[in-house]
Amino acid sequence: MHQQSVQRPDFGVPIVSAPGVIGRPVTEYGVPRSNYFGRESDRDSATADVATALYKGEFGDWLTLTNDTRVGYYTRDLKFTPALCASPGFPFPSSCATDVLAGNLATPYTIWSVGGTKQVSHGGENVTTATMRFDTGPFRHKLVVGFDAYSQHATTNFYLPSGPEPAGTLLDPIFANSPGFALTVSPGNQLSATSWDVGPFISDRMWLTPMLSILAGVRWDHYRVDGQAGASPLATTSEFASPKASLIFEPTTHQSYYFSYARSFTPPGNNITSLSSSLGLSQAPSAANLQPEADTTFEVGAKWGLFEDRLGVTAALFRVEKNNASYTDQVSGIQTTTDDKVQVQGVELGLTGKLTANWDIQASYSYMDSKIIASSINPFTPVSAAGNRVPYVSEHGLAIWTTYDIAPLLPNVPGHMLVGGGLNYRSDYYLNNLNSMVNPAATTIDGMLSYDPNDRHHLALKVTNLTNKLTYTSAFGNGYATPVAGRSVTLTAAIRF
16 A cells, blocks of 8 residues: 555644642634644645555364564654643743633734654554364363564654744635744754564453353553654663453344453554654653553453344443543644543443434443642643543533434335435533643534435535534644634535445
């Protein structure tokens, strides 16, 4: 596969940042969502060249062997201009936040003086798996044994702007760069790192009776990163075991019940192709014992098939506990590392299938109670965040999508004509562990009308964000949020042959 892309990165709109205030995106105060706060020089150019090979061999009814191999070469040239709206000295001298809170939107914002990254990376991975099916006395087994090995190398250079750029105001941002503006690679600030991981794994599902089975397994990893950040050598090694276990009860073919436990780890420097390594591994001189991010998950749930399995219902209760939590920006890849211990627990409900022969539905609901159990004081957290909600976790989430085939109700209309619609709701969530910035709650509604007169032809009209709701695709604690597109209409025609 070869892929090449050139696009303009969008860091969205600034979030009001002021002491004692829970900041929201400036668009919540009246700044138009159409305002773009990036600059003319902003670019995100990337290439990917990937080769993949798969072998699968079946040896009788009892043994299946698979081997997956993938190698890739990647480049990314990212130039971006994040905008901030802070109060004086928080964290940059500015009156933007104070002005916005006072109702003055024609106020200058601040350009965060970072320029982006220029990166080249390459690597490969091989996963070999053997799946065996056999009996030991009265017990039936499905045993999976395998070995995972990969290596990745990345070289990252950091851009710096040639000088401060005028920002404009929230109502009239400046797009063009100043004469003579340039982004240059920062000398002596290159990050070059190589990671290796080897991970043997084994799991076995054993049926104690036709209705009752247990699943247990473990994976062991040896992970190492070696690198150079400027003149400073970097190195960290992590070894850990990731166990899992489940108890599964299937009294009939239409229902099942389970309890599961799993523990997993994310090692420091886990993604050397993102900025996380420059922020995480560069702390090595002052953090001799970098610890992996550890997750422990407990879940109990059930699945039911109703109306001869036309309709599926799921329900689950869960608890996730995490140590050394980190939070990653979805746009830039910047990772904020913390020593937080967090807990998220809640319930998930799901419904999917056919209510009638012509009526389809998909629905899900989640409730998540999140809490930071323990938090240490560091440059990202000047005061303890213990007791606060976990960043990026909405308390409530609801999604419904349904379609109805009205063709049988219309005379002389062959094929299928679907009328559909749905809504997505999520409650607000905080963007940092201090809970000083929030992404507001939002409900969006979509609609659809499609017609398939036969198996070959398809025509569909889709309306996204029908009510033109102001909401955001992503947000980050560094102080920006990306609005979603307003009402969008798409007409699609297709021919199958």
